[in-house]
Amino acid sequence: MIDFAPFYQRIAKDRLQNWLHVLPAQLYAWMNEQRHGDFPRWQRALAKFAGLQAQSIELKQSVTLGRADEISEGERRKLENLLQQLHPWRKGPYDLFGIHIDTEWRSDWKWDRLIPHISPLKGRHVLDVGCGSGYHMWRMLGEEARLVVGIDPSALFLCQFTAIHQLAGRPEDIFFLPLGIEALPKLEAFDTVFSMGVLYHRPSPIDHLLQLRDQLRDGGELVLETLIIDGGANDVLVPPDRYAQMRNVWFIPSAAALSIWLEKCGFDHIRIVDESVTTVEEQRRTPWMRNDSLAEFLDPTDSTLTIEGHPAPKRAVIIATRRADG
Numbered sequence: 018m019i020d021f022a023p024f025y026q027r028i029a030k031d032r033l034q035n036w037l038h039v040l041p042a043q044l045y046a047w048m049n050e051q052r053h054g055d056f057p058r059w060q061r062a063l064a065k066f067a068g069l070q071a072q073s074i075e076l077k078q079s080v081t082l083g084r085a086d087e088i089s090e091g092e093r094r095k096l097e098n099l100l101q102q103l104h105p106w107r108k109g110p111y112d113l114f115g116i117h118i119d120t121e122w123r124s125d126w127k128w129d130r131l132i133p134h135i136s137p138l139k140g141r142h143v144l145d146v147g148c149g150s151g152y153h154m155w156r157m158l159g160e161e162a163r164l165v166v167g168i169d170p171s172a173l174f175l176c177q178f179t180a181i182h183q184l185a186g187r188p189e190d191i192f193f194l195p196l197g198i199e200a201l202p203k204l205e206a207f208d209t210v211f212s213m214g215v216l217y218h219r220p221s222p223i224d225h226l227l228q229l230r231d232q233l234r235d236g237g238e239l240v241l242e243t244l245i246i247d248g249g250a251n252d253v254l255v256p257p258d259r260y261a262q263m264r265n266v267w268f269i270p271s272a273a274a275l276s277i278w279l280e281k282c283g284f285d286h287i288r289i290v291d292e293s294v295t296t297v298e299e300q301r302r303t304p305w306m307r308n309d310s311l312a313e314f315l316d317p318t319d320s321t322l323t324i325e326g327h328p329a330p331k332r333a334v335i336i337a338t339r340r341a342d343g
């Protein structure tokens with residue numbers, strides 16, 4: 018059901034062909050070592066998606082696959098049930114044959130904030146690091162990127178992506194690989210690399226920036242989105258324990274500090290194009306993500322603070338270019 022061979026074929030004669038030296042062995046090992054207890058259950062659900070394929074696809078303004086009248090009411094109920102088996106749906110929203118997957122995050126809002134500022138994706142090789150279910154990957158395809166590759170170590174997100182990919186008729190210019198960024202060789206081949214919501218999860222943020230640079234060709238563009246704090250060039254928050262209930266948060270710099278890190282890591286034309294406080298309208302509990310969400314992670318008496326007393330989540334979008342000598 019989950020088959021990476023089409024990706025190997027796609028890149029065999031492409032500028033990504035050097036990846037073939039390591040990738041098949043890594044993915045073979047991943048499939049054999051995949052130990053998430055629910056993986057077999059998700060795969061069984063995925064097998065039942067076979068045969069259902071959208072006739073109409075809209076990716077430019079939203080991710081909408083199939084109109085409501087393309088399937089019967091019974092088929093829709095069955096599809097909704099299968100999609101619910103892949104709960105929790107964090108990144109979206111998706112509209113599938115009249116079913117609205119109202120995800121925890123309004124990922125479309127993040128997209129709207131960055132799209133006016135980036136180089137047009139048309140014809141580009143694009144990498145989305147930490148792609149989640151792949152919502153932004155579909156929007157990249159909607160912008161006519163030539164090839165979209167998303168990487169994310171989560172087995173659930175691979176299954177969610179595979180479900181959507183199946184419903185879209187398995188297009189051949191978009192691929193999800195279940196890998197962390199640290200598993201990638203130095204490809205120096207992508208025109209645009211996105212890293213959104215990942216930097217604060219990395220124990221070594223400088224290494225993360227260097228790894229992102231190593232995936233870009235000279236002059237390629239990095240689109241970096243991450244949590245920031247207010248402050249000057251030397252201000253960084255390192256939460257001693259949890260941050261907004263998240264266990265794996267390491268470094269939250271100010272935007273000014275992040276700009277300096279980028280410069281040191283071989284980037285120039287560094288621009289902070291957006292800073293936004295995350296609202297409970299953008300990240301919230303829904304019928305498709307029934308666990309606690311941002312409202313429960315903030316101080317109930319002061320929404321400018323997290324429940325641990327840190328500044329509440331604020332995010333920046335920074336765009337930078339890989340220096341030729343970087």
Ligand SMILES: Nc1ncnc2c1ncn2[C@@H]1O[C@H](C[S@+](CC[C@H]([NH3+])C(=O)[O-])CC(=O)[O-])[C@@H](O)[C@H]1O
Nearest residue numbers: 108146147148149169170171197198213214215218
């Ligand atoms: N080492 C790693 N390498 C790659 N991905 C990783 C790694 N570690 C964790 N992830 C993945 O990074 C994603 C971060 S979520 C952002 C999603 C999307 N980009 C968004 O902007 O909406 C934001 C959040 O969870 O705070 C998750 O899907 C992880 O599995």
